[in-house]
Amino acid sequence: MFVLSDSKNQLRNIVRSDCKYKGRIIDLRVDTVKFPSGSEKVREVVLHKSAVGILPVNDRGEIILVRQYRHAIDEDIYEIPAGLVEEGEDPRETAVREMQEEIGYRPGHMEEIAEFYSSPGFCTEKITVYYADELTSSKLPEDEDEYIKVFAFAPEELEKMIAEKKIKDGKTLMAFYWYMARRPQK
Amino acid sequence: MFVLSDSKNQLRNIVRSDCKYKGRIIDLRVDTVKFPSGSEKVREVVLHKSAVGILPVNDRGEIILVRQYRHAIDEDIYEIPAGLVEEGEDPRETAVREMQEEIGYRPGHMEEIAEFYSSPGFCTEKITVYYADELTSSKLPEDEDEYIKVFAFAPEELEKMIAEKKIKDGKTLMAFYWYMARRPQK
Numbered sequence: 521m522f523v524l525s526d527s528k529n530q531l532r533n534i535v536r537s538d539c540k541y542k543g544r545i546i547d548l549r550v551d552t553v554k555f556p557s558g559s560e561k562v563r564e565v566v567l568h569k570s571a572v573g574i575l576p577v578n579d580r581g582e583i584i585l586v587r588q589y590r591h592a593i594d595e596d597i598y599e600i601p602a603g604l605v606e607e608g609e610d611p612r613e614t615a616v617r618e619m620q621e622e623i624g625y626r627p628g629h630m631e632e633i634a635e636f637y638s639s640p641g642f643c644t645e646k647i648t649v650y651y652a653d654e655l656t657s658s659k660l661p662e663d664e665d666e667y668i669k670v671f672a673f674a675p676e677e678l679e680k681m682i683a684e685k686k687i688k689d690g691k692t693l694m695a696f697y698w699y700m701a702r703r704p705q706k
Numbered sequence: 707m708f709v710l711s712d713s714k715n716q717l718r719n720i721v722r723s724d725c726k727y728k729g730r731i732i733d734l735r736v737d738t739v740k741f742p743s744g745s746e747k748v749r750e751v752v753l754h755k756s757a758v759g760i761l762p763v764n765d766r767g768e769i770i771l772v773r774q775y776r777h778a779i780d781e782d783i784y785e786i787p788a789g790l791v792e793e794g795e796d797p798r799e800t801a802v803r804e805m806q807e808e809i810g811y812r813p814g815h816m817e818e819i820a821e822f823y824s825s826p827g828f829c830t831e832k833i834t835v836y837y838a839d840e841l842t843s844s845k846l847p848e849d850e851d852e853y854i855k856v857f858a859f860a861p862e863e864l865e866k867m868i869a870e871k872k873i874k875d876g877k878t879l880m881a882f883y884w885y886m887a888r889r890p891q892k
Contacts, residue, residue, distance in 0.1 A: 540727050541734055543750050545828060548727055548734055553777060555851040563777040564729050566752055568828070590826040591739060591749040597826060634868070636876040638825040640776045640783060642731060642754070645825055647876065665741040682820070690822040690833065690876050697883035 535560055545569060545604065568645035572615045573602040575633065575695040576623060576652045582672035583696065586622050589667060598671070598681075599689045600649070611648045619652065620660035623670050628654025633698050638690065649695050675700065721746055731755060731790065754831035758801045759788040761819065761881040762809060762838045768858035769882065772808050775853060784857070784867075785875045786835070797834045805838065806846040809856050814840025819884050824876065835881050861886065 533554040541548040547567040554560050576584040585598045603618040605611050612630065620626055633649045662668060673681070678696060681687055687696070719740040727734040733753040740746050762770040771784045789804040791797050798816065806812055819835045848854060859867070864882060867873055873882070 541736075543736065544748050546750050546752065550727075550729065551777065556853075557851060559851060561851060562730050564732050565778045566732065566829075568825075571827075590823075591737065592751045592828050593823055593826050593830055595826075597823070599826070602827075634873075634879050635871065636874050636879055637776075637779055637783075638876050639754075639829070639831055640779050640781075640785070640875055641757075641788075642778050643752075643825070643829070644779055665743060665745060665747060667742075685821065687820075688822050689826055690824050690880060693820050693822055694876060694880035694883060697880060697887045701883045701886035 564642055566643040566645075568643055570605040570611065571602060571638075571645060571647045572605060572611050572618065573600045573647055573649040573691045573695065574615045574619055574627075574630075574652050575600050575649065575699060576619060576625060576627065576655060577699075578625075578653075578655055578672060580672075580674075582674055583678055583699070584623050584625075585671050585673060585692070587669045587671060595688070597688050598686065598692065600692045600695055602647075602691065612650070615648075615650050615652070617660065620658050621662050622666075622668055624657060624659040625655040626658040627652035628656065633695055636694075647691055649691055651695070651699070675703075750828055752829040752831075754829055756791040756797065757788060757824075757831060757833045758791060758797050758804065759786045759833055759835045759877045759881065760801045760805055760813075760816075760838050761786050761835065761885060762805060762811060762813065762841060763885075764811075764839075764841055764858060766858075766860075768860055769864055769885070770809050770811075771857050771859060771864075771878070773855045773857060781874070783874050784872065784878065786878045786881055788833075788877065798836070801834075801836050801838070803846065806844050807848050808852075808854055810843060810845040811841040812844040813838035814842065819881055822880075833877055835877055837881070837885070861889075 534551050535554050536552040538550045549565045551563045587598050589596050601622040605614045630650050630652045635648045638645045720737050721740050722738040724736050735751045737749045773784050775782050787808040791800045816836050816838045821834045824831045
């Protein structure tokens with residue numbers, strides 16, 4: 521039994537650790553962990569790159585979303601523009617690059633909304649989400665085999681779509697409610 | 707080459723599909739997908755059970771969070787009470803059960819905030835998040851080897867903690883901003 525040297529927690533007694541898969545965007549590790557009670561349990565860990573998402577608001581006050589097919593869930597869904605942080609890239613650079621690739625704008629102003637784990641129970645993926653406005657046209661080529669459609673919705677339209685369960689992406693809902701919570705009170 | 711019969715999308719031409727791992731809370735499938743351009747690409751899919759989260763608000767207007775160690779990220783983090791939907795369980799039942807196990811209350815009133823994918827780019831996990839209030843004491847035993855601490859924070863305290871980057875869980879941020887966006891305007 522060994523304890524990982526960089527552990528922040530005394531409970532982290534890993535008896536055994538197996539890499540089950542090394543892939544394109546994820547790796548899978550299966551750890552056997554010994555608890556203070558003495559029992560041993562399996563913990564599956566999906567290792568995933570960091571990602572960014574951006575809530576872009578245009579000068580008409582509309583929120584720009586993309587719609588694309590997601591293979592994992594076999595659905596077309598609306599999402600804020602998003603992407604994986606490449607090796608050596610700062611997440612803010614990723615955000616500006618992804619905006620240009622996916623919606624054809626770059627932001628004059630950008631601020632961080634939050635940095636969070638998408639599913640800390642089993643996955644290391646960390647997402648940084650930004651708010652962006654003062655948009656100017658600037659198009660970079662899309663990734664090959666991405667089939668992205670771009671939409672702009674007034675906040676009231678988005679509220680209606682949420683009520684109709686048409687928005688199914690966690691980071692998109694988080695960013696939208698953040699925006700609604702900080703809007704000037706009428 | 708075959709097309710999954712239940713596919714909602716014509717692009718879903720799966721050339722090959724391999725189950726790489728079958729586990730406790732996740733399975734891993736690796737698909738080779740043929741795109742309209744003719745190119746073939748690998749898509750990794752993590753199959754994960756559905757989950758619930760609950761934003762409980764007590765009669766002092768405080769939000770109840772739990773703090774627990776998460777092995778995947780090797781950190782103690784604050785989260786809304788949450789858990790996996792068991793076989794045959796309705797998500798609302800899961801929510802009421804998890805509240806009793808993790809914080810020792812059951813709700814008199816509960817409403818759905820949203821149902822969303824935590825990371826639709828690679829994972830099937832769907833989370834239903836509820837708002838709960840009118841809490842009454844009702845304790846069920848915790849799962850073995852869960853070491854959960856319970857906290858109650860005023861919304862203003864939580865806002866400060868978020869500004870200090872002390873809240874790192876996506877579903878918790880989403881639920882909190884939903885709550886702030888709908889609070890009566892002062």
